[in-house]
Amino acid sequence: MNQDKLFALIKSLTPTEKAYFGKYSRLNSVREKPDYLLLFEFLDDSEEYDVAAINERFSGEKFISQLARKKTQLKDKIMESLSVLHAHRTTASTLRLQMNLLPILYQKAIKDKVLTREYENLLKTIRQKAEKDECLSILVDLFPWERKIQILQDTNKHDDKVIQVLGARESAQAMQDEELKMESAAIRTQLIILKDPKIEKPDNREKFEQTVVGLLQDAEAEHFSMKAKRDFYYTQTAYYGYLGEWDAAHTAAKNLIETYPENQTKISKEDKRNLCRYLVVADYADNYEHYLAVIETLKAASSQGDIGIFNTIYFKMLIYYLNKSQFEDAVQVAESVENNWDELCTVIPKRRQLAYCSNIMVAYWFSGRLDAAIHWLSKILNAENVLQGQRFINNARIIQLPMYYDYEDDNLDNRIESTRKVLTKKGELSEYRQIILAGFRKLIRCADKQEKKACITNLQHKLTEIKQTQNLNTADLECVLFWCERKA
Numbered sequence: 001m002n003q004d005k006l007f008a009l010i011k012s013l014t015p016t017e018k019a020y021f022g023k024y025s026r027l028n029s030v031r032e033k034p035d036y037l038l039l040f041e042f043l044d045d046s047e048e049y050d051v052a053a054i055n056e057r058f059s060g061e062k063f064i065s066q067l068a069r070k071k072t073q074l075k076d077k078i079m080e081s082l083s084v085l086h087a088h089r090t091t092a093s094t095l096r097l098q099m100n101l102l103p104i105l106y107q108k109a110i111k112d113k114v115l116t117r118e119y120e121n122l123l124k125t126i127r128q129k130a131e132k133d134e135c136l137s138i139l140v141d142l143f144p145w146e147r148k149i150q151i152l153q154d155t156n157k158h159d160d161k162v163i164q165v166l167g168a169r170e171s172a173q174a175m176q177d178e179e180l181k182m183e184s185a186a187i188r189t190q191l192i193i194l195k196d197p198k199i200e201k202p203d204n205r206e207k208f209e210q211t212v213v214g215l216l217q218d219a220e221a222e223h224f225s226m227k228a229k230r231d232f233y234y235t236q237t238a239y240y241g242y243l244g245e246w247d248a249a250h251t252a253a254k255n256l257i258e259t260y261p262e263n264q265t266k267i268s269k270e271d272k273r274n275l276c277r278y279l280v281v282a283d284y285a286d287n288y289e290h291y292l293a294v295i296e297t298l299k300a301a302s303s304q305g306d307i308g309i310f311n312t313i314y315f316k317m318l319i320y321y322l323n324k325s326q327f328e329d330a331v332q333v334a335e336s337v338e339n340n341w342d343e344l345c346t347v348i349p350k351r352r353q354l355a356y357c358s359n360i361m362v363a364y365w366f367s368g369r370l371d372a373a374i375h376w377l378s379k380i381l382n383a384e385n386v387l388q389g390q391r392f393i394n395n396a397r398i399i400q401l402p403m404y405y406d407y408e409d410d411n412l413d414n415r416i417e418s419t420r421k422v423l424t425k426k427g428e429l430s431e432y433r434q435i436i437l438a439g440f441r442k443l444i445r446c447a448d449k450q451e452k453k454a455c456i457t458n459l460q461h462k463l464t465e466i467k468q469t470q471n472l473n474t475a476d477l478e479c480v481l482f483w484c485e486r487k488a
Contacts, residue, residue: 006071007049009078010040017085018044024081035063036074091133098126099138102145109152116152123149134225136179139172178219179228185215186231189238190273197280199242208242221255230259234274237281250285253278257294267301272309279316283323291320307343315352318359325482330363351389354380358392361399362479366486370407377403394428395476401440402483416440432466432477435459453488460484 013021025037033041042057043049051067058064088094105122109115123146130138146165150158188211196204216239221232233256240249257278260271267275275294282291295313302309314337321330337344337356345353357379365373380396383389397419404412420437423429439459446452463481466472 004049006075007043010043020085021078021081025077035061036070036077039070039074092135092138095126095130095135095138106148120149136172136176140169140176143169175225179225181215182228182231185212185235188212189235193238226259230256230274234277237277246285249281250287253281257290276312283319307347311344311348322359322362327363327367331367334360334363349388350386354383354389354392365403373403397422398433398436398476399479402480412444432463435462436480456484457488460488
């Protein structure tokens, strides 16, 4: 059922926005409460939109005969109040409001030269603030109003001053062009790496080469605006990843995060994107120099209950501690994720859910909490029919073998055979997985500790060799190798 748009708008307002609308609606009103405010309060208190209830509540009011018109008026008033309330949300919006005064003040200055100084001071104030905060579009749009000051002053240096402000506009326009160019590169890059972080798929590589690489050529970030620098470094991290040069990608990511001041507590969506990009590149480059510091910045800037940024922070923290083999720290992160699991699953796709399950399982397993590890293992294996994230399910089928060996499971022989059948059917029974299955078949038949140790050591040697010769880097192989190392 389609929800009423006005009702949805009212329900979306924050307490601050509602309170401000109550005050705003009374401005220039003859009545204490105009009729559209009465309608607003009724809808705000209602659990659902009900036309019959509205007609009954306002049966004695004239406006009820034209309810659709009154709803439109209410919507327009709400929009007006929101625009006024949030008018100073950014530097640019504040300056645009001030610029609205320029044509008015100019006309007054034409009639009375005494007001010329007021006009000039306003122009100067806007320019100084725009230059400080790099509001390039404002600087470009100031030109016609700065030129008019020469008409008001009527001096012999008119031409020189016009050329001066014209040069300022050309400089701002050039910087704005570069900013838009880098923004375009960053947006195109983001669309690609959201689906293919390393830009490995042939069609994505072709798209990246055709639409992004050219935008980076001859780019010199030294003279860019801050926004352009951030978009440039963000895109550069993807470019070096595209080339497979992850150390260079990490350097670009480091340049990116260094554009932010220390202890920043307020970040935009783009800022979050940039900081998160550093975390992704750090993982691929295996360089965690600023990893925790960036995570702390994200934490400090996140609002309470922001499940989206919670997802980013805790997923990356979990990966960090697992890569560092700090399993107790990883378990603490896992417990926080568990406490928010139901809400988390409402905003993340199945693939990310399975990634969480896999990482949490490993954290509990290597910290000695086998019962908890098997609980998360079961979540993965029960998702067999999920289309996204099949690699986590395939990995889990292999990882379950050493886990259940530690658990002293009597049914391990059947699990080995079941894993072989499933992975064969899927076409996922690779050579190293065959070695693991053969190794565990032999291991469960060993008679004593010495024989078991020799079997595990032999499995470790075989897996190490195939990892090196085939340049493998898969989660199940790494987990089994780590397990072998600890056992041997």
